Amino acid sequence: MPRSQLIEMTRSLIEYGRKDSMELADEVVRIPASSYTDPEIFEREKKQIFRRLPLMVAPSCELPNPGDYKAMDICGVPLLLTRQKDGTVAAMLNMCSHRGNPIASGTGNASRFTCGYHGWTFKNDGALIGVASPQDFGAIDKAAHCLTHFPVYEKAGLIWVTLDPNSKLDIADYLCGYDDLLEAFGFESWHLFSQRTLSGPNWKTAYDGYLDFYHLPVLHANTFGADFYNRANYFAFGPHQRLSTPSQFAIKVSGEDDMKIDLTEVADEDLSYEVLVQGVWTIFPHISIASFYGGGLRGAMISQLFPGDTVGESYTTQFYVMEHEPDDEEKIKAAHEQFDFLEIVVRDEDYKTGKRQHEALQSGLLKEVLFGRNERGGQVFHQWVEKLANASDAELVDIFAQESIPEAAE
CATH class of the missing domain: 2.102.10.10 (Rieske [2Fe-2S] iron-sulphur domain)
Structure with missing residues (x-):
C-alpha cells in the first residue's frame, strides 16, 4: 500500500509538471502577525502543542546499541x-x-x-x-x-515521545499512516554521520520556511541559484505534509555525474525509492526531512525544531543521516561539505532572514501576514496550529481517531 501511494503521488507530480502547472489553494489566507510575536500565544503553543503532542525526539540511528x-x-x-x-x-x-x-x-x-x-x-x-x-x-x-x-513509539527509523505520561492520544493514530510512508526511506539501517544545533527565530517563522518553496530562487539565489524551482504540491496526512516539485523529470546521481530522467518514460515498477520520496517531508509540529547527496552517497537532513525560551527564539538540531557510512577520506570530506553547505543555507539565509522578520513584526505595525494560493503548506500548518492549540485533551484524541489517510492529489 505505501509504495502504491507513493507512485500515485509521483504520477500526480509528473502530470502537473508536464502541464507546467501546480496545485493551488482556494484563496489567499491572512494570519494575524501577533501569532508570531505574542508571548501568551507562544506559551500556550508550548503547553498545548509541544508538551501534549507526540514529538520526533531522535532518529533511531542516534541510539543504535543497547545501553x-x-x-x-x-x-x-x-x-x-x-x-x-x-x-x-x-x-x-x-x-x-x-x-x-x-x-x-x-x-x-x-x-x-x-x-x-x-x-x-x-x-x-x-x-x-x-x-x-x-x-x-x-x-x-x-x-x-x-x-x-x-x-x-519507534517506527520507520524514527522515535516519537509524548511529554505527558498520562496522555490518551495514541501516537500511531496521531501519525495518520504517515509513518508507513516514511518507511520508504529505510532509515532503520541508516548511519548518523553528523549533527549540530542552530539558533533560530520564532518557531513558526522558522517552520514556515520548511513548508515554502516559493522563496527558494530568491532568498537562496547565491546558494541554490536564481533559476531554482519555486513551486510545490502538497500532500497532507492529518497535520503532516509532504512537499514536492511538480515535474516530469528527476535527477539521478551517479558518481560525479548527474543524469536527467524523463519519468513519463519510466514504468511504475521501475520507479526507485529515491524518486518516490523526493521533496520535503514534514512531521507536525517540528520536523523536516529532505534528501541530499554527499560525494555521490545518499543522505538526508532531518531538521528537529523546538521553541526557545522566549517568543522570538527557537533552536534546531540538524541530523545528517546517510544510507551508507562513508568508507574513505574523499567520501567523508564530500559528506562534510554537503552538510556544511546546508548549514550556510539555513543559518545564514533562512534563519537570519527569519530573525530580521521577527524583529520587524514586533513593531506591531503590520497586522497580518499573507499566504498565497501557491503557499498551501503554510496555510495548512497554521490551521492545524490553531486547531490543536485550542483543542481539549478529549477533543485531541477524537480528532486523530477520526483522521484517515487521504488519497494522493490528482
Whole structure:
C-alpha cells in the first residue's frame, strides 16, 4: 500500500509538471502577525502543542546499541531516552524520584544511572535499584519510585515521545499512516554521520520556511541559484505534509555525474525509492526531512525544531543521516561539505532572514501576514496550529481517531 501511494503521488507530480502547472489553494489566507510575536500565544503553543503532542525526539540511528542514551530538555521537560537490551526504546522523565535532580546529561552508553546529588541508582529502564544509606533513609518501596515513563513509539527509523505520561492520544493514530510512508526511506539501517544545533527565530517563522518553496530562487539565489524551482504540491496526512516539485523529470546521481530522467518514460515498477520520496517531508509540529547527496552517497537532513525560551527564539538540531557510512577520506570530506553547505543555507539565509522578520513584526505595525494560493503548506500548518492549540485533551484524541489517510492529489 505505501509504495502504491507513493507512485500515485509521483504520477500526480509528473502530470502537473508536464502541464507546467501546480496545485493551488482556494484563496489567499491572512494570519494575524501577533501569532508570531505574542508571548501568551507562544506559551500556550508550548503547553498545548509541544508538551501534549507526540514529538520526533531522535532518529533511531542516534541510539543504535543497547545501553545508548540521550538526555535533552524540551520546553522545560527533562527527557531521558535509553535503548534497552531487547532493542526497544524507553522514554523517561530525567528526574530522580528522590528530589528531582536530573540523573543523566548528554549522550553515552550506560546500564545504570546514579544521581549526582544523593547517589540513588536506577537501571536504564528506569527501575530504582539503589537508595544510598538505606539504613538511615528509612523504609521505601523501590517499585513505587521508579522513573516516570512517557509514551514512546519507534517506527520507520524514527522515535516519537509524548511529554505527558498520562496522555490518551495514541501516537500511531496521531501519525495518520504517515509513518508507513516514511518507511520508504529505510532509515532503520541508516548511519548518523553528523549533527549540530542552530539558533533560530520564532518557531513558526522558522517552520514556515520548511513548508515554502516559493522563496527558494530568491532568498537562496547565491546558494541554490536564481533559476531554482519555486513551486510545490502538497500532500497532507492529518497535520503532516509532504512537499514536492511538480515535474516530469528527476535527477539521478551517479558518481560525479548527474543524469536527467524523463519519468513519463519510466514504468511504475521501475520507479526507485529515491524518486518516490523526493521533496520535503514534514512531521507536525517540528520536523523536516529532505534528501541530499554527499560525494555521490545518499543522505538526508532531518531538521528537529523546538521553541526557545522566549517568543522570538527557537533552536534546531540538524541530523545528517546517510544510507551508507562513508568508507574513505574523499567520501567523508564530500559528506562534510554537503552538510556544511546546508548549514550556510539555513543559518545564514533562512534563519537570519527569519530573525530580521521577527524583529520587524514586533513593531506591531503590520497586522497580518499573507499566504498565497501557491503557499498551501503554510496555510495548512497554521490551521492545524490553531486547531490543536485550542483543542481539549478529549477533543485531541477524537480528532486523530477520526483522521484517515487521504488519497494522493490528482
